[in-house]
Amino acid sequence: MSSRSRRRLNRPTTHARFQAYGINHLRALVFSLGKLYRAPFSSLLTLLVIAIALTLPSILYLILVNLQQVTPQWDRTAQISVFLASSVADDDVPALATRLAQRADVATTEGITRDQALEEFRTHSGFGDAVDALGENPLPAVILVTPALDTQTPANLEALVASLNELAEVDSASLDMQWVQRLYAIMDTLERTTLILALLLGLGVILVVGNTIRLDVQNRREEIEVAKLVGATDAFIRRPFLYGGLWLGLGGALIALLIVATTRILLTYPVQDLAALYGGQYGIRGLTPTDSLTLLATGALLGLAGSWITVGRHLKHIEPS
Amino acid sequence: MIHLKNVTKRYPTGHEALSRINLKLDKGAMAFLTGHSGAGKSTLLKLIALIERPTRGRLIVNDQDLAGLAPRQVPYFRRQIGIIFQDHHLLHDRSVFDNVALPLVIQGYRQHEIARRARAALDRVGLLHKEGAAPITLSSGEQQRVGIARAVVHKPAILLADEPTGNLDPDLSREIMELFIRFNQVGTTVMIASHDLELISSLGKPMVRLHEGRLQREAQPEPA
Numbered sequence: 001m002s003s004r005s006r007r008r009l010n011r012p013t014t015h016a017r018f019q020a021y022g023i024n025h026l027r028a029l030v031f032s033l034g035k036l037y038r039a040p041f042s043s044l045l046t047l048l049v050i051a052i053a054l055t056l057p058s059i060l061y062l063i064l065v066n067l068q069q070v071t072p073q074w075d076r077t078a079q080i081s082v083f084l085a086s087s088v089a090d091d092d093v094p095a096l097a098t099r100l101a102q103r104a105d106v107a108t109t110e111g112i113t114r115d116q117a118l119e120e121f122r123t124h125s126g127f128g129d130a131v132d133a134l135g136e137n138p139l140p141a142v143i144l145v146t147p148a149l150d151t152q153t154p155a156n157l158e159a160l161v162a163s164l165n166e167l168a169e170v171d172s173a174s175l176d177m178q179w180v181q182r183l184y185a186i187m188d189t190l191e192r193t194t195l196i197l198a199l200l201l202g203l204g205v206i207l208v209v210g211n212t213i214r215l216d217v218q219n220r221r222e223e224i225e226v227a228k229l230v231g232a233t234d235a236f237i238r239r240p241f242l243y244g245g246l247w248l249g250l251g252g253a254l255i256a257l258l259i260v261a262t263t264r265i266l267l268t269y270p271v272q273d274l275a276a277l278y279g280g281q282y283g284i285r286g287l288t289p290t291d292s293l294t295l296l297a298t299g300a301l302l303g304l305a306g307s308w309i310t311v312g313r314h315l316k317h318i319e320p321s
Numbered sequence: 322m323i324h325l326k327n328v329t330k331r332y333p334t335g336h337e338a339l340s341r342i343n344l345k346l347d348k349g350a351m352a353f354l355t356g357h358s359g360a361g362k363s364t365l366l367k368l369i370a371l372i373e374r375p376t377r378g379r380l381i382v383n384d385q386d387l388a389g390l391a392p393r394q395v396p397y398f399r400r401q402i403g404i405i406f407q408d409h410h411l412l413h414d415r416s417v418f419d420n421v422a423l424p425l426v427i428q429g430y431r432q433h434e435i436a437r438r439a440r441a442a443l444d445r446v447g448l449l450h451k452e453g454a455a456p457i458t459l460s461s462g463e464q465q466r467v468g469i470a471r472a473v474v475h476k477p478a479i480l481l482a483d484e485p486t487g488n489l490d491p492d493l494s495r496e497i498m499e500l501f502i503r504f505n506q507v508g509t510t511v512m513i514a515s516h517d518l519e520l521i522s523s524l525g526k527p528m529v530r531l532h533e534g535r536l537q538r539e540a541q542p543e544p545a
Contacts, residue, residue: 020429027426226410229372230424230471231400233393320372 024236032243035216036251043248046212050252053205054299055259057198058287062260064190066285080145080157082164082173088141090114096169097143105151105160110144117142140171154181202302205252209245209306217241217314229320241311242304249303253296260287322348322479322510323369328378330364330534338364340534341378348478351502351511353521356531362514365531366481369512370404371395383478400428403472403509407484409464411456417443417467418452424475442474443467446500462493469497473504480504482513486520494520502526 036043082100084093090113097111112120117139122128131138147160157175164173217224224237264286275282287295323346330339339361346352354362367373369382371390380387383401390398411420422439430438443449446466448459456464465485472480482501486494498513498520505511515521521528530537 019431023431024429222410223412223414226412227423227427228396229370229399229404229410230427230475231396231398232427233396236396236427 024239028236028239029243032240032247035240035244036247043251046208046248047251047255049208050205050248050299050303051255051259053201053208054253054256054295055263057194057201058256058260058295059263060190060194060197061291062264062285062287064187064194067187067190069285070282080147080161080164080173080175082143082145083171084141084143084169085171086140088169090141092169093141093143100143100145100164105148105156107146107148109146112142112144114139114141145173154184202298205249205299205302206306206309209248209303210310212248213241213245213307213310214314216244217311217318221318224315224318225320228318234315237315238311242307245303245305245307246300247303249299249301249306250296251299252303253299256299257287257292257295322346322350322383323512324379324381325365325368326379326381328368328375328380330361330368330373331376338534339368339375339531342534342536344529344536346510346512348510349505349508351505351526352513353524353526353528354512354514354531355516355518355521355528356537357516359533360531361534362516362531363483366404366483366512366514369479370402370481371398400424400475401478403475403477403480405465405468405472405480405482405485407487409468411464411467411471413455413457416452417448417454417456417459420456420467421452421470421474423471428475438474439470442470445473445503446470461488462496465489465493465497466500469500473509478510480509480511482511482515484515485513486515486517491520498524 084096088096093111093113097109100106101109114137118131118137121131121139145160145164147157151157151160161173161175164170227237264284267284271282271284323344325342325344328339328342328344329337331337342365344365354365356362364373368375368380368387371387374387382398385398387398412423418439421442422435425435425438440449440452443452446469448463448466448470451459451463451467456467459467465488469482469485472482480501485501486497489497494517501511501513502524513521
């Protein structure tokens with residue numbers, strides 16, 4: 001038999017190759033886990049650094065989410081006062097209110113006729129006699145418009161107010177927009193800060209993992225040379241390091257989850273006190289299962305990226321000699 | 322099996338380690354590479370194992386033209402070769418068994434197959450009883466035999482050894498060489514670099530002498 005045909009016979013089947021691939025992955029996985037286990041102190045230090053880097057943006061994110069959760073309740077009170085022209089008769093007010101309520105960008109309306117307005121003014125202001133002295137009702141009819149939920153961004157509210165102002169029956173429609181705009185500006189700032197911080201700290205995680213793996217590659221230089229000498233592919237040599245990075249990222253994210261959960265518990269009472277001072281009640285929203293999975297996946301991916309970049313760079317320079 | 326055509330190796334420093342070497346070793350043959358240190362023996366073995374690439378000339382090893390092998394293919398090529406060094410390159414953080422098993426692990430063998438083959442290789446070098454030992458606790462002769470077991474565990478077509486007896490006393494050296502002859506007898510092509518002329522001339526195998534990077538005697542066919 002020629003050596004060529006023998007080599008063909010010796011070539012493993014696709015199935016066997018896949019099996020070998022799986023076995024190699026499993027071994028690298030177990031091996032890299034074992035390495036963390038064998039150096040618990042230095043592993044823990046690295047894990048903590050990664051965890052802190054992942055915790056900061058997570059907490060900022062939670063602050064943002066909680067703020068957003070509080071604001072819809074404020075938005076709903078953002079009513080638009082639509083003052084009707086004096087030409088509109090009191091009898092027509094309910095019909096107009098109903099018509100406005102049918103708009104897509106309006107949730108509910110409440111019509112107040114001139115008589116009702118006068119009645120209310122008399123009851124609450126204490127100036128009833130003064131009004132009577134005027135002889136005629138000076139108050140306009142008003143329709144209180146509550147915007148639909150999805151209309152409650154500053155731009156949409158402004159558009160709604162503008163289109164109400166164009167109606168012939170309307171004298172003027174107004175809304176104090178400033179506090180809404182301020183609030184949204186604050187949230188935009190916070191959101192962007194969170195994003196920038198997350199990017200920077202994510203980069204930090206990549207660097208920390210990269211540096212840890214770089215030291216590991218250098219420590220195992222001899223082993224890598226021998227492995228290359230007996231026919232190890234770069235993929236084979238890279239694999240335990242990649243898993244090592246993955247574990248660091250994943251473990252760091254897991255610790256970050258714990259830190260975030262603890263922080264939330266520590267803040268529960270102060271926040272309840274704060275809410276009580278505002279006459280309300282509020283429970284902090286923590287990370288949802290989806291948030292938690294995203295954090296874990298992000299940690300794992302950053303760890304993998306960190307080790308991938310380093311191992312790729314350093315492996316090339318290690319050749320048997 | 323091993324065929325060098327007009328091979329020259331010049332290092333970036335300008336030193337020419339090998340000059341226009343022509344050499345042919347048939348499949349199943351065994352030959353010794355001799356010469357003073359610095360004569361180019363190690364360089365020649367490194368070229369065959371693709372640890373280094375020639376400056377000029379062609380190498381054909383196991384029917385493969387090495388010039389045509391991409392870096393990606395080098396690991397698969399090396400799996401057809403077993404290499405033994407003077408300083409045996411054992412990994413000291415793992416047992417004798419794990420050292421020998423390394424090539425099989427790399428090639429993705431299953432655990433029971435690895436155990437079977439690694440023990441068979443250790444048995445052939447007479448060290449089965451030391452499989453659990455740390456390499457550091459073995460004598461240098463034993464360490465060298467572990468290195469040999471690792472080089473043959475995956476049944477390579479070619480066995481290359483660079484001064485495998487360099488650190489050993491004469492009795493141990495003869496033992497090691499007889500081990501190589503036994504591997505050759507079961508069909509492995511063997512090339513050994515050694516300056517121990519007294520020992521290798523007694524073994525009845527062809528010798529190739531290198532002097533300052535030049536070939537002084539061609540490999541002769543094995544005496545019948």
